[in-house]
Amino acid sequence: MSAQDELLQQILAAVTSLQTENKSISDSVSTLTDRVNRLAIQTAAPPPHGSPIINPIYRSSQGTTGGVTPSIGDPAIGSSGTPSVEEPVAKGEAAAAKQGRSSMYSSRIILTTYPSQSGIDPLVMDWGNGDPQKRGPVVVNRGSTTIRRRNAIGAHGGSYSFYNALAVAIQELSLDHKPDYANTQPAAQIGPYPQWGDGKKIVAMDPFGHLPPWLYKDLIENEGVDIRPTIAITKAHMRLPELEQSVRDGRLSVDGKIVLNEFGEVAVTKVAVEPVWYLPGVAERFGIDEGLLRRSLFENTGGSFPELITRQDIKIFMPPIGGLTVYIFGDPAKTADPNAKLALRIHDECNGSDVFGSDICTCRPYLIFGVEEAVKEAQKGGSGVVIYFRKEGRALGEVTKYLVYNARKRGTDKASEYFQRTSNIAGVKDMRFQALMPDILHWLGITKIDRMLSMSNMKHDAIVEQGIPILERVPIPDEMIPADSRVEIDAKIHAGYFTTGKILSMEELSNVQGRSWEDVDVSYTPLSPSLPQLLLAEMEVNPKPPPSSSRDVHIHTRRRP
Numbered sequence: 001m002s003a004q005d006e007l008l009q010q011i012l013a014a015v016t017s018l019q020t021e022n023k024s025i026s027d028s029v030s031t032l033t034d035r036v037n038r039l040a041i042q043t044a045a046p047p048p049h050g051s052p053i054i055n056p057i058y059r060s061s062q063g064t065t066g067g068v069t070p071s072i073g074d075p076a077i078g079s080s081g082t083p084s085v086e087e088p089v090a091k092g093e094a095a096a097a098k099q100g101r102s103s104m105y106s107s108r109i110i111l112t113t114y115p116s117q118s119g120i121d122p123l124v125m126d127w128g129n130g131d132p133q134k135r136g137p138v139v140v141n142r143g144s145t146t147i148r149r150r151n152a153i154g155a156h157g158g159s160y161s162f163y164n165a166l167a168v169a170i171q172e173l174s175l176d177h178k179p180d181y182a183n184t185q186p187a188a189q190i191g192p193y194p195q196w197g198d199g200k201k202i203v204a205m206d207p208f209g210h211l212p213p214w215l216y217k218d219l220i221e222n223e224g225v226d227i228r229p230t231i232a233i234t235k236a237h238m239r240l241p242e243l244e245q246s247v248r249d250g251r252l253s254v255d256g257k258i259v260l261n262e263f264g265e266v267a268v269t270k271v272a273v274e275p276v277w278y279l280p281g282v283a284e285r286f287g288i289d290e291g292l293l294r295r296s297l298f299e300n301t302g303g304s305f306p307e308l309i310t311r312q313d314i315k316i317f318m319p320p321i322g323g324l325t326v327y328i329f330g331d332p333a334k335t336a337d338p339n340a341k342l343a344l345r346i347h348d349e350c351n352g353s354d355v356f357g358s359d360i361c362t363c364r365p366y367l368i369f370g371v372e373e374a375v376k377e378a379q380k381g382g383s384g385v386v387i388y389f390r391k392e393g394r395a396l397g398e399v400t401k402y403l404v405y406n407a408r409k410r411g412t413d414k415a416s417e418y419f420q421r422t423s424n425i426a427g428v429k430d431m432r433f434q435a436l437m438p439d440i441l442h443w444l445g446i447t448k449i450d451r452m453l454s455m456s457n458m459k460h461d462a463i464v465e466q467g468i469p470i471l472e473r474v475p476i477p478d479e480m481i482p483a484d485s486r487v488e489i490d491a492k493i494h495a496g497y498f499t500t501g502k503i504l505s506m507e508e509l510s511n512v513q514g515r516s517w518e519d520v521d522v523s524y525t526p527l528s529p530s531l532p533q534l535l536l537a538e539m540e541v542n543p544k545p546p547p548s549s550s551r552d553v554h555i556h557t558r559r560r561p
């Protein structure tokens with residue numbers, strides 16, 4: 001060892017020792033701060049009616065932290081001299097604490113965290129590692145025993161995470177609740193496939209998401225880390241009236257295994273998947289910089305996730321959006337079998353048509369066609385898969401969708417103007433961006449698609465770009481297209497959707513016209529474009545009577561000029 005090396009070793013040892021000391025001091029300060037907080041609350045007012053003493057950090061009944069949970073966000077203990085990351089508690093919370101009422105949260109709010117902060121010790125996350133133990137679990141919760149080990153931003157449950165927050169707020173759900181996963185294990189074995197260990201192939205879901213309670217049992221039970229599944233696999237029967245008709249018409253036959261009876265009842269394996277985004281991979285799919293992606297996610301969600309900015313070391317984000325469901329007909333292992341034929345439909349949610357039978361689009365008919373073809377392929381010894389993505393109204397949502405419908409029906413509903421109507425309102429014609437969609441195909445071990453039951457060029461291109469060839473594209477049969485939905489399907493074909501039929505010219509498209517509202521009985525509802533003004537006028541003529549409450553309530557109505 002050279003003298004220089006020796007010197008470096010000495011410096012390293014000194015730095016390590018300093019770090020250890022610093023952490024020890026930080027932890028002591030944290031413990032003291034915590035005690036002072038608790039004392040302050042206890043001396044402010046004694047708990048009434050002998051209610052238990054408040055733990056100002058978490059209302060924990062488990063006692064796993066011994067009541068000295070490190071205050072990760074304490075600016076005094078930030079080892080890097082980072083700015084304050086806390087705010088005084090909300091007035092209501094402080095008042096509740098002063099009155100000695102039980103508070104379920106910390107007396108200080110941790111607005112964000114920083115990588116170098118004392119107490120921050122995220123669990124290892126080596127995305128793309130095929131060994132789940134080396135890869136590490138996805139940990140996102142902020143509970144007292146988990147917050148310092150987090151390696152993900154966001155929340156479990158996608159859009160339902162907000163109902164979870166409500167349930168906690170109204171104290172229907174305890175922060176201490178520990179899920180009991182007995183008998184919840186997957187109902188079918190899927191994988192593991194080599195794709196699970198390829199960090200480029202799967203970037204928007206956790207390939208081990210159906211296994212955490214069993215893979216990371218030790219961490220959950222011994223260290224109290226809250227680790228939850230993001231995937232669940234179950235089995236069910238499904239019954240669609242159209243399939244009953246298919247059996248009656250002889251298009252589907254009863255085999256007692258996949259098609260169970262003359263009612264067209266079908267056996268199915270179902271997989272529910274919540275989104276888990278590996279941010280560098282997601283950015284790469286869209287060909288953008290990870291920093292730009294983080295900034296946009298932060299800014300355009302009302303600044304909801306500051307750790308997207310402050311925790312560059314955390315690479316995983318669980319966005320509050322809808323996930324997907326996979327419906328597998330026949331043996332689930334066959335999806336990955338290169339010798340078994342695969343029929344696949346990728347379907348994006350359209351509640352109005354899928355569930356309520358609207359005839360303005362081809363969604364439900366195409367979905368049913370997809371299910372029927374998938375079932376047929378499975379019956380022939382191959383594999384049939386339908387994947388249902390929660391991307392309502394081209395991921396623009398139902399409100400935008402209905403505004404578009406109104407604009408279409410109040411104008412002349414022409415195929416030539418179909419996409420422009422959406423762009424006028426939403427600024428884009430489609431926000432489904434299929435780049436992340438093929439992840440689920442990789443997860444199912446799919447290496448080729450024999451029959452793709454979709455006409456979408458965007459879905460086709462995204463799949464092929466991921467190295468999965470599509471051998472045949474199958475459009476929806478003409479007889480299944482509702483008359484009013486010709487506007488949509490012809491416009492889509494013109495814009496690049498696959499067809500074996502005719503691609504209409506722009507002039508021909510202007511002759512494809514949908515039903516106007518005049519065809520519908522509208523006698524019970526005014527259809528004037530001045531409807532909002534009419535409503536306001538009516539409200540002024542018939543103001544609501546003041547509430548007969550003992551309290552002094554004033555309602556101010558601004559009169560329109």
Ligand SMILES: [Zn+2]
Nearest residue numbers: 350353361363
């Ligand atoms: Zn639709």
